[in-house]
Every structure is written in structure tokens, then in C-alpha cells.
Amino acid sequence: MTLQRLAVPGAILAGIIALALAPYGLKNYGISILGLWAVTTIAAIGLNLTLGYAGQVSLAQGAFVGIGAYATAILMAKGVPFGATLLLSGLLCFAIGWLLGYPALRVQHHYLAFVTLAFATLAFLVFRNEQWLTGGIYGISGIRRPVILGWNTAPERAYFHFCLIMLVLVSGFVWWIVRSPWGRAFLALRENPVRAASLGVDTRRYTLMAFAIGAGIGGVAGALYAPLVTYIDPVPFALSFSLNLLLMVIVGGGGYFFGPFVGAMIAVLLPEWLRFAQGLYLVAYAAAVMVLLVFWPSGIMGILDRLLRPADPNQGAAR
């Protein structure tokens, strides 16, 4: 029993150590891809909270990453320290996410998807057209990597380690939320909002919180993304990025804590590993996603969950 209880924390610790050591065998390009995976995973974790746990469809997560990235780039250019820009980016996206949550109080499912899609498009247009603020299609270049408490994160490896620390912190924050009564309320909101309300769950407040927290985490991901690539323009924050994040959550397993980690690995790292397959990779990827969603809609973590707990289907869910 004790061994069983230690298995998951042990595996998580081993995973963190393996990730921390991974850059030592890689060149700068490989390390930057790992950094991109860490940042994308953070964004997908935010969407997983909104969509996977609380059941609110959002096609705007890419836009929040963009808002966070631009806010950080603009504020750093004005001399604001990175720590403050990280916090402000998260708070700004939290506030916008809260406002975007209001339509979710009136519409659901594909209607809500279209509302958030419209927001993502609007954000992209602001990034591209408001040249005085965002640099328009020329973007913002020369974004510096920060020095944090004397630790210079300019080298590729150091910045990856910083992103990894942030990934651990954000994961811990979300783990804490989903294990708290809030997580149970989010699940109730997703599974049966009418029954949830009859039990005193303020579905309006939890819907807004689900959007706001998810968006805030997206903003943090954006704040990390800008110094990672050191140059931002509107293209990476187009609607396709939001759709890609949605795919990561669904393929990894929506509502599963580790779903976004797996989903981001498939979307960010797999294309690099399968470069030798060239165009065939996309064909295989698309076919695999279709098969997965038809036969195992709970995603890869759903498959693993079923494989690891086949003999005890009635046990209370802890995902």
C-alpha cells in the first residue's frame, strides 16, 4: 500500500529529474524545442482547466498566450522587470478571461465555441493591425531573457530550466485547485450544471472562474514564450494555435491532469522526432487523431486509465 502511494509522486519526481537533465544531451535547437514544449504545456494546462475540468469550450487559449506574450514584450521594452510582467500578463488575461466567460453563462457548446473563436480572431486582428502598440506584421524583436535573483537565463539551457520550474509551479497550482472543493465544483459544472445549482454550487461564478483561471495560465505561458523565442509577431497566435491547443487537450485526455503534458508532447515534440517522414507525418498524425477520437474519445490518458485500472471499474475517480 505504501509503495503504491509512493509510486505516483516517485514517477513525477523521476520525470522532473529526467526533464531537468534532458538538455545536457541536446544542442541549442533541441533545447529550445523542449522549452517550447514546456511553455505549450502550460497553455494547455490552462485550457484543460476550462474545458477538461469545467466543460467550457474555448477556442481562445491561443489568443491569451498572444496577449501574455505581447504584454510581456511591450512592458519589458518599457523597462518593467520580467517578474512584474509575468504577473501582469497573467492578471490581464485573468481579467479578459473573466469577461469572456460571460457569454458562457448564456450559450453553450458550439455556440460558445463560436463566441470564443470570434474573440481569438479579434485578438489576432489587434496584434496585426495595431502597429503603434504591437509592431503590426513586423512584430517586436530583441526581447531579452531575464536575470532572476542573479540567475542569468539568457543561455538556452538556463531558460529551459526556468520554464521547467514554471511548469512545475503552474502544475502544482492547478493540482491544488482540482483537488480542492473548487475542482469538485468544476466537475459538477461540467457533468450536470442543473443538479450542481440545486446543491448550492454557484454555476455562474464557477463558469467565470474556470474561464479566468484558464486564461490567466495562458497569459503566463505567453509571458514565458516571448523571451523564449526573443521575437514575436502575430502569426503564431492565429486561430490555428488555439485549435492546436484544443487538440492537445483532447488527444492527451481532457479532464485528466497529465493529459496536456502528453498532448503537448505529441503536438510539439513528435513532429521533430518524425522529421524523417516529411509530409507523411501529417497524414499519419491526422489518421491517428481520427482513430483515437472515434474509438477512445477520452484521449491517451483515458486509455492509460482504463489499462491501469481494469479490475476495479467502480472505484471512485481520481484523475
Add this chain to the structure above:
Amino acid sequence: MTAVLEVSNLSKHYGGIAAVDGVTFEVFEGEILGIIGPNGSGKSTLFNCILGQASPSAGEVKLDGKPVTGMRPCDLNRHGVGRTFQMLQVFPALSVRENLILAGQEHQGTAVGRLFGRADAGLSATVERMIEFFRLTPVADLRAGGLSFGQQKLLDCAMAFMAGPRLVLLDEPAGGVNPTMLGSLGERLRALNAEHRATFVVIEHNMEFVMSLCTRILVLAEGKIIAEGPPEQVRRDPKVIEAYLGN
């Protein structure tokens, strides 16, 4: 006697159809009131209007003398009103224990306090008492979705009582429950009424169950109250017999 719930001239129209038509009644503290009527007589619509899940077209609802018409269901719950639904409404992916914690957690402190507080919202002792009271101990750690229909009905009722409500509205609690489990359910409801002075309003089609459980019966037909009184009186009322059996 004090009226816990007062419903005055409550109406709900869908286009030209009156699902509930000028219904007026009171529910007194410690009472078990039954509402019966043929299918489509407006019983569930009446519940939904009282509980804020549908907006009434006219009329007023008062709880302990204070108007609560149109109040959101979650706020009504916080004012001490619990309910069950016609269809089972447990959370199948959660264990019995987690369902019960969920049913009571929103009454524990503030939202921020709950975020920083314990995962069980400090409800472990209450949950254990409720599990024991509703005889769910053998299945307490199982997923609710894996329980028998009757056990899920018991859990559904237990969830409605987790927050210690003053008034509970039960929509067809006996529907689809086998006779053994039904006896257990009736016995538990009677015990809650006797030991905790819990007040009930019960919609039910099972005449034997409702007649044995309730102290007063109210009969609805085509959205209107056609009879009201003790079970024996209602059972013999010609208007009630006509509503159920026709001419």
C-alpha cells in the same frame, strides 16, 4: 403552525397553454405534503417554478415569509431548500463520499476559504453520519455510477439532506425503486421528519407510497388544484377519481 413555504397564485404559461394555473398552497413546518396528479398535470413545472429553474408567468413564492420568486436555484439551496429530480441526478464519476461532500461543500465558509481549506471541506463527520443514516456504508467508496438504481436513489436523497435543509422537495422518489428499497427509503424519510423536523413536499405516482408517507395530499389536474386534504379523504374524492380514471 408556521408556514415554511407559501405559494400564491403561481402560474406558468407556455404560449397559450397553462402548465400551472393559479396554484395556491402552504407547507407547514414538520409537514410531509404530497402532490399527486395524472401525467402532464403540471407537478414538475410547479416544482421548477418554486425552485427557480423556470420563471413563473405570475404569482409569488415565499420562504419563511420572505419572497423568493425567481431566486436562483443555488441561492435557494443556501436558504435551506433541497431537492431531488424526477430522473436520477448523482455524479456517476464521483464516489458516494465525494458526491456527498459536493452536496454540502458550498455551505462551508466562503469560496476563497474553500479554495484554501481542506479537500473534504471539513465535512467528513457529516458525510459518515449521512452514509450510515442512509445505509450506504458498504458502497461508500464506490463510484456512484456503479451502484444499483435503488442505492443511487438513496444517495440522491442523502445529497439533498447534506446541507441540513429546512425544506426538501422530492420529485418522484419512489420511481423505479424496488419494493425492498422503497420500504427503506420511506422509513428513512419518516425518520428524518420525526428526528429532525424536516419538512417535505413529495411529488409521487406511487399511491401506496405517497398515501402512507404524507400527512396531507394536494391533487393537481391540468395545472390546477382540484382537491386537498388528508390521504383518506383525497382517495375517495370523486374529482380525483375522475381526473385519474376519466368519465
